[in-house]
Amino acid sequence: AIIYGESGAGKTFLATTLRDVLFINAESGTMTLRNHDIDCINVFTVQDLRDVLKFIQDPAILGKYATIVVDSLSEISELFFHDSMRTLKDGRQAYPDCYNRVINFVRAFKALPRVNVVFLAKQAPVTDMDVTKYGPSMYYNKISNELPYQSDFVFRLFIRKNSDGTLERFFQTRYTDKDFQFVAKDRSFDSKNPILAEYEPANLQGIFDKISGNLTTKQEV
Numbered sequence: 001a002i003i004y005g006e007s008g009a010g011k012t013f014l015a016t017t018l019r020d021v022l023f024i025n026a027e028s029g030t031m032t033l034r035n036h037d038i039d040c041i042n043v044f045t046v047q048d049l050r051d052v053l054k055f056i057q058d059p060a061i062l063g064k065y066a067t068i069v070v071d072s073l074s075e076i077s078e079l080f081f082h083d084s085m086r087t088l089k090d091g092r093q094a095y096p097d098c099y100n101r102v103i104n105f106v107r108a109f110k111a112l113p114r115v116n117v118v119f120l121a122k123q124a125p126v127t128d129m130d131v132t133k134y135g136p137s138m139y140y141n142k143i144s145n146e147l148p149y150q151s152d153f154v155f156r157l158f159i160r161k162n163s164d165g166t167l168e169r170f171f172q173t174r175y176t177d178k179d180f181q182f183v184a185k186d187r188s189f190d191s192k193n194p195i196l197a198e199y200e201p202a203n204l205q206g207i208f209d210k211i212s213g214n215l216t217t218k219q220e221v
Helices: 012-017 046-056 073-087 091-110 141-150 204-212
Strands: 002-005 021-025 039-042 067-071 116-128 131-136 153-161 167-172 199-201
Touching: 002 131, 012 067, 012 116, 012 204, 039 046, 046 073, 046 091, 067 073, 073 091, 073 116, 091 116, 091 141, 116 141, 131 141, 131 153, 199 204
Parallel strands: 002 116, 002 153, 021 039, 021 067, 067 116
Antiparallel strands: 116 131, 153 167, 167 199
16 A cells, blocks of 8 residues: 655554554654554665565564555655665666666565555655646656556545544545545445445554455445
């Protein structure tokens, strides 16, 4: 899954809604997790990313976790881009090289067996074929356009004010008439028997349980 949202929407805090989670932090922003018992690995360089991937491919390590959260793919795309600029003789190749490295990074995590993988990302305007929508922000726009094809789910995380003035966080799970300008995808969707509502409470474990059939009733909102 790829989950994107504006700053302050609570993307990092989503990890607290999961069981048996490993949090990979590339943003140095884990304060919202400070009161929760969550395993965390900080990454600062491209070599750190290689080391983390090698580390979690160990069956003894991977077997400890049900979900891996990567925060954020936006920052990681920037890491790859600057590393490409540093190592390539022709700077013009940095963009396609960054594209290949980010997509291969995503695919490597997708290939991990028996574990859910959630990539968090910033929200930004994304242009495709002269049409601008809002979606996951990457250092190179072509990556943003490719990511939905590489994932089962693309959710927008947003905050909504209720009629009583309280604030609540929701996922937009697919394109809607009201919010068609936001990229969203639900590969589990069946028009005759949809598992997820168009807008779901921002609880990742609840989402995974519904899709896997552990919950039998929809939480319409």
